[in-house]
Amino acid sequence: MxxxxxxxxxxxxxxxxxxxxxxxxxxxxxxxxxxxxxxxxxxxxxxxxxxxxxxxxxxxxxxxxxxxxxxxxxxxxxxxxxxxxxxxxxxxxxxxxxxxxxxxxxxxxxxxxxxxxxxxxxxxxxxxxxxxxxxxxxxxxxxxxxxxxxxxxxxxxxxxxxxxxxxxxxxxxxxxxxxxxxxxxxxxxxxxxxxxxxxLKHPASWSPGGTSTYTVGRGDTLWSIAASKLGDGARWREIASLNSLKNPDDLSVGQKLKLPKR
Missing domain, CATH: 3.40.80.10 (Peptidoglycan recognition protein-like)
Structure with missing residues (x-):
């Protein structure tokens, strides 16, 4: 209540x-x-x-x-x-x-x-x-x-x-x-x-199953990374949240991103 x-x-x-x-x-x-x-x-x-x-x-x-x-x-x-x-x-x-x-x-x-x-x-x-x-x-x-x-x-x-x-x-x-x-x-x-x-056993920023690391390449977007690495382009929002990205379009070649479990 x-x-x-x-x-x-x-x-x-x-x-x-x-x-x-x-x-x-x-x-x-x-x-x-x-x-x-x-x-x-x-x-x-x-x-x-x-x-x-x-x-x-x-x-x-x-x-x-x-x-x-x-x-x-x-x-x-x-x-x-x-x-x-x-x-x-x-x-x-x-x-x-x-x-x-x-x-x-x-x-x-x-x-x-x-x-x-x-x-x-x-x-x-x-x-x-x-x-x-x-x-x-x-x-x-x-x-x-x-x-x-x-x-x-x-x-x-x-x-x-x-x-x-x-x-x-x-x-x-x-x-x-x-x-x-x-x-x-x-x-x-x-x-x-x-x-x-x-x-609820974890902080609000938690992603289930742990994370992996991805290095941003030329032409990558969060959507393309989510589609190729997670099997679902719509999961780009999870990547943005996990990495505290204020601007999801602001990626640079060589940048390291944490990815949630596939």
Whole structure:
């Protein structure tokens, strides 16, 4: 249980965890606070958007739609691993859920099955929507899942939550009966929780699996290095964070870079 972070602390926590954060419009003042309180907060909730395309997904989560006004979350995690901040305060991301699940989150105990919807989740959780069709087949890229882990860890670290069982991070399907998100190949909430718990044993700048060293050659970019050495060009942001590069385009031939595990 905690008072929500200020918007500035929330942003700083995400960036400290090595995330590429995009601030969308007046995100820090865009909320549904007129409809009720936000806080005290207890954890982080992960969803999928049932949408295709990063720009359209971010716009939808910011604006909402005719039956559910935006913002629909605090941050949108797109397939490239970027976190787009679209709102801060009360958002329409969780809806009603199970009070027994909330109690388990607060106590950091194993989650019971959700079988009722009697508690306002919009007031109690940080929410991250993740770009995915939600059809059970749309894959979750490595960069996106890593961003989910880091975003959740950033919030938990700032609040000093989740040091043991880590049930401070839940999926929408674990909160509200009938929901299935997030689902699909490459993601599971037990795995997300385990990875977040591992991150919290290390500093925010930690990269799992240790590092290797790469010497920058002529024509190299962070994207080309990530693509050739890590198998995923989108992971260039991990390299930038690991090496504290303020300008990812500012590389020099012969420069030594630490690379995260492939």
């Amino acid at each position: 905690a008072t929500p972070l200020t918007a500035a602390r929330f942003l700083a926590a995400l960036r400290a965890e090595g995330l590429d954060v995009v601030e969308v419009g007046d995100w820090s003042d865009h909320n549904r606070n007129s409809k009720g309180a936000w806080g005290p907060v207890h954890g982080v909730m992960i969803h999928h958007t049932v949408t295709r395309g990063s720009a359209a997904t971010v716009d939808l989560c910011r604006r909402g739609h005719s039956t559910l006004p935006g913002p629909l979350c605090h941050g949108v995690i797109t397939k490239d691993g970027r976190v787009h901040l679209v709102g801060y305060g009360r958002t329409n991301h969780a809806g009603l859920g199970d009070d027994d699940v909330l109690r388990a989150v607060i106590d950091e105990k194993p989650l019971p099955a959700d079988n009722e919807a009697n508690t306002d989740g919009n007031a109690r959780f940080y929410g991250f929507e993740c770009e995915n069709l939600g059809d059970g087949a749309d894959p979750w890229p490595t960069a996106q899942v890593e961003a989910i882990v880091r975003a959740a860890a950033a919030v938990l670290r700032a609040h000093n939550w989740g040091r043991d069982g880590n049930t401070s991070v839940i999926g929408h399907s674990e909160w509200q009966p009938g929901k299935v998100d997030p689902r699909g190949p490459g993601i599971s909430m037990p795995d997300i929780r385990a990875r977040v718990a591992e991150r």
